[in-house]
Amino acid sequence: MSSAIQFDPIRLPPEAEALRVEVRAFLREEIDAGTFDPVTAPYREGFNPEFSRRVGDKGWIGLTWPKKYGGQERSFLERYVVTEEFRAVTAPTRVHFTADRQSGPVLIKYAPEHIKMDILPRITRGECCFCIGMSEPGSGSDLFAASTRATKSDGGWLINGAKVWTSSAHVADYMIGLFRTSASTEENRRHGLTSFLVDMKNTPGITVNPINHMTGFHEFNEVVFEDAFVPDDNVLGEIDSAWKQATSELAYERSGPERFLETIYILTELVRTIGDKPDKREAEGIGRLVAQLHTLRRMSVSVNGMLQAGKEPTLEGSIVKDMGTQWEQKLPQRARELSAFVDENIGNRANFDELLRFATMIAPKLTIQGGTTEVLRGIIARGLGLR
Amino acid sequence: MVNADACIARQSPAIDRIRERKINMSDDNIIIDATTRIFQDLCDPQTITNAPDDSWKAPLWEALEESGLTQAWTPDDLGGAGATIVDGFDVLRVSGAFAVPVPLAETLLAGWLLSKAGLIVPQGAMTIAPARAGEHLTLGDDGTLAGEARAIPFANEAEKIAVIARRGESSVVALVDRASCGIAEGNSLAGEARSTVRFDGIVPEEVSDPVEGLDEESLVQMGAAVRAAQMAGALQAILDISVEYSKERVAFERPIGKFQAVQHNLARLGGEAAAAIAASGSLADTIGRADGFDDQVFLEVASAKIRIGEAAGEGAAIAHQAHGAIGFTAEHILHRFTTRLWSWRDDFGSESVWAVRLGEMVASRGADELWPLVATQ
Ligand SMILES: Cc1cc2nc3c(=O)[nH]c(=O)nc-3n(C[C@H](O)[C@H](O)[C@H](O)COP(=O)(O)OP(=O)(O)OC[C@H]3O[C@@H](n4cnc5c(N)ncnc54)[C@H](O)[C@@H]3O)c2cc1C
Numbered sequence: 001m002s003s004a005i006q007f008d009p010i011r012l013p014p015e016a017e018a019l020r021v022e023v024r025a026f027l028r029e030e031i032d033a034g035t036f037d038p039v040t041a042p043y044r045e046g047f048n049p050e051f052s053r054r055v056g057d058k059g060w061i062g063l064t065w066p067k068k069y070g071g072q073e074r075s076f077l078e079r080y081v082v083t084e085e086f087r088a089v090t091a092p093t094r095v096h097f098t099a100d101r102q103s104g105p106v107l108i109k110y111a112p113e114h115i116k117m118d119i120l121p122r123i124t125r126g127e128c129c130f131c132i133g134m135s136e137p138g139s140g141s142d143l144f145a146a147s148t149r150a151t152k153s154d155g156g157w158l159i160n161g162a163k164v165w166t167s168s169a170h171v172a173d174y175m176i177g178l179f180r181t182s183a184s185t186e187e188n189r190r191h192g193l194t195s196f197l198v199d200m201k202n203t204p205g206i207t208v209n210p211i212n213h214m215t216g217f218h219e220f221n222e223v224v225f226e227d228a229f230v231p232d233d234n235v236l237g238e239i240d241s242a243w244k245q246a247t248s249e250l251a252y253e254r255s256g257p258e259r260f261l262e263t264i265y266i267l268t269e270l271v272r273t274i275g276d277k278p279d280k281r282e283a284e285g286i287g288r289l290v291a292q293l294h295t296l297r298r299m300s301v302s303v304n305g306m307l308q309a310g311k312e313p314t315l316e317g318s319i320v321k322d323m324g325t326q327w328e329q330k331l332p333q334r335a336r337e338l339s340a341f342v343d344e345n346i347g348n349r350a351n352f353d354e355l356l357r358f359a360t361m362i363a364p365k366l367t368i369q370g371g372t373t374e375v376l377r378g379i380i381a382r383g384l385g386l387r
Numbered sequence: 388m389v390n391a392d393a394c395i396a397r398q399s400p401a402i403d404r405i406r407e408r409k410i411n412m413s414d415d416n417i418i419i420d421a422t423t424r425i426f427q428d429l430c431d432p433q434t435i436t437n438a439p440d441d442s443w444k445a446p447l448w449e450a451l452e453e454s455g456l457t458q459a460w461t462p463d464d465l466g467g468a469g470a471t472i473v474d475g476f477d478v479l480r481v482s483g484a485f486a487v488p489v490p491l492a493e494t495l496l497a498g499w500l501l502s503k504a505g506l507i508v509p510q511g512a513m514t515i516a517p518a519r520a521g522e523h524l525t526l527g528d529d530g531t532l533a534g535e536a537r538a539i540p541f542a543n544e545a546e547k548i549a550v551i552a553r554r555g556e557s558s559v560v561a562l563v564d565r566a567s568c569g570i571a572e573g574n575s576l577a578g579e580a581r582s583t584v585r586f587d588g589i590v591p592e593e594v595s596d597p598v599e600g601l602d603e604e605s606l607v608q609m610g611a612a613v614r615a616a617q618m619a620g621a622l623q624a625i626l627d628i629s630v631e632y633s634k635e636r637v638a639f640e641r642p643i644g645k646f647q648a649v650q651h652n653l654a655r656l657g658g659e660a661a662a663a664i665a666a667s668g669s670l671a672d673t674i675g676r677a678d679g680f681d682d683q684v685f686l687e688v689a690s691a692k693i694r695i696g697e698a699a700g701e702g703a704a705i706a707h708q709a710h711g712a713i714g715f716t717a718e719h720i721l722h723r724f725t726t727r728l729w730s731w732r733d734d735f736g737s738e739s740v741w742a743v744r745l746g747e748m749v750a751s752r753g754a755d756e757l758w759p760l761v762a763t764q
Contacts, residue, residue: 006664009665009671009672267757288746294666294694299661377651377655378650380658386634
């Protein structure tokens with residue numbers, strides 16, 4: 001009807017399923033070789049340069065990118081399969097995932113050719129880690145309140161100010177950051193921000209200060225800029241008009257399987273803990289969770305298929321992220337309820353309990369990172385014609 | 388008492404706009420267009436809500452029969468329109484979006500069952516039996532049926548009942564004259580018949596040869612898929628109605644749709660409708676391509692019936708909240724959708740029934756088979 005919410009019943013093509021077989025075999029080998037263990041991986045750092053390099057050797061980073069930049073020119077549905085198989089076993093992808101999902105595509109669109117030729121092949125080889133510098137102490141959901149300045153100087157720009165919550169900044173080779181180049185205007189409060197590529201390893205004037213998660217994890221950081229120089233070539237897109245650039249990539253960023261698989265291990269281990277003879281309550285609980293997961297996945301595959309077909313399912317992408325993150329956030333609580341009467345001495349119970357503690361602790365972030373629930377629902381409401 | 392005329396006047400522009408719009412999922416779909424047109428003309432929810440009697444019913448049914456829609460799932464050679472399985476599910480989704488109060492879904496289902504068994508499909512309204520997992524009827528050596536089936540939809544309006552029954556080790560499909568059955572009437576929340584039908588001693592009008600790969604379970608799965616499609620349509624409709632109403636209804640000097648709390652509720656309703664659209668679309672496509680009722684079909688049916696059943700409950704609550712008191716009146720069309728959503732959840736197995744079955748399947752396959760089960764297609 002009018003709401004025009006559309007989810008075509010997209011099926012993964014045979015080449016994607018063939019790739020799945022390859023990916024599973026690769027991951028099996030890595031697990032057997034001790035690179036990571038799916039049952040402990042969730043509370044490990046996930047930063048493994050050797051592993052990322054081997055993934056790069058397979059050609060699975062930048063899978064959809066042009067060949068001249070090291071890509072394979074394969075479809076988004078094939079990339080989908082690689083992403084979901086890696087997530088399903090919590091493979092350590094921290095080195096390459098952000099660059100593969102977000103930063104590489106931004107460079108392809110907006111960076112000058114010599115930068116693309118330099119950086120993109122390194123990303124695809126798994127040698128290059130990116131971080132995203134958007135949030136600031138005074139600017140989170142309201143991205144356009146960013147105040148970290150880039151001021152014009154000879155041959156480039158000088159950056160002053162600070163970014164926060166910058167995931168992987170302490171290990172990243174580059175940041176794609178959003179900086180203020182002009183004041184916003186009366187007519188357009190989004191005006192005045194510009195996107196820059198920043199070399200995190202070779203730029204004097206950048207300090208990275210760790211900020212620990214409540215789990216004790218060090219994943220995100222404060223990044224302080226003091227007259228950090230960025231050359232003119234590193235401007236990505238139009239000066240003062242970064243707001244125009246964000247929208248089309250959002251559907252890709254929002255609808256991926258990583259948006260509902262971050263705590264998936266707890267469902268797998270719940271099934272293991274409960275065993276093959278669930279009582280009615282346990283069976284019903286598992287059945288509902290599997291139905292919800294299956295439906296989310298169908299929605300997510302559909303959005304990615306529509307993207308591959310050249311459509312722009314912005315509304316649908318936001319819906320998938322909102323519902324996916326709600327689901328993965330509630331998952332630990334459901335698992336906790338359903339496992340309440342399981343024998344404490346049963347096989348994997350100790351593992352399960354440990355994972356449950358961890359999943360419970362990280363659950364709050366799932367609906368904050370990458371745009372909060374409230375922000376997403378605002379976007380959905382706009383898509384429905386209410387704003 | 389509320390002033391009904393004033394209420395309806397206040398909300399009618401929104402309804403008009405919805406009426407004019409097309410159900411538009413797969414663009415350029417002739418069957419969807421034709422179906423939509425018939426319902427717009429002859430089954431408008433507000434007109435039916437206002438109608439003093441059932442005089443709208445005969446013209447509607449005639450138009451549906453004339454267009455071939457009642458026989459969409461019957462091949463040409465058995466007297467039908469020979470549309471695809473997916474076309475039929477499209478028709479049903481559209482019928483859900485109009486809260487169609489005639490046994491179109493049941494007649495489609497009966498036509499599907501009869502033609503699967505190679506029987507000629509008669510004209511007229513039909514229903515099916517049994518409609519619940521675990522129930523079965525038998526056909527004895529003397530040619531008479533035995534057993535009863537509960538919650539049979541539209542048993543009061545159907546002329547014939549297509550049943551699947553056990554004869555010895557095998558299954559047969561039979562066509563039964565409804566008038567010969569014993570019927571204990573019951574009603575759904577939407578006031579549609581959900582009756583207990585007794586078949587003891589009845590001689591069917593037609594009996595098929597034994598059918599391979601078709602049993603009560605197939606019928607229940609197909610029935611669940613039918614309700615999934617109808618619920619998806621109804622959820623789309625209540626989303627549209629609620630969005631339109633929120634743009635028009637003014638409180639505190641602005642349209643209520645400008646309040647963030649209302650926007651976020653409707654965004655959630657959008658999500659529930661989206662889940663229903665995705666799950667039912669995927670299910671229809673899967674059944675359309677499958678040879679029989681295998682594990683993949685089971686996963687799709689169970690997931691859709693569970694998830695869309697949940698969406699029906701959540702979605703109906705949000706739609707009512709957005710409408711305030713007007714949505715709680717007999718005069719308003721909202722209840723045509725919400726009462727059907729509530730009752731369709733229970734037909735052919737509730738969320739709980741399907742969830743226990745799916746959970747048992749997942750548990751018996753084991754933890755390491757969970758991801759491979761989900762990550763297909
Ligand atoms: C684990 C993690 C990793 C992250 N990694 C990165 C990163 O790598 N790079 C980066 O730039 N950022 C990163 N972030 C930051 C993230 O993008 C922000 O936290 C997020 O955008 C919200 O901003 P905030 O924390 O300032 O909250 P605020 O914007 O202050 O919001 C606080 C609360 O108010 C609500 N709120 C705000 N505005 C409105 C409104 N208009 N209507 C209704 N409710 C509203 C929010 O929804 C939220 O519930 C990360 C965050 C987390 C948790």
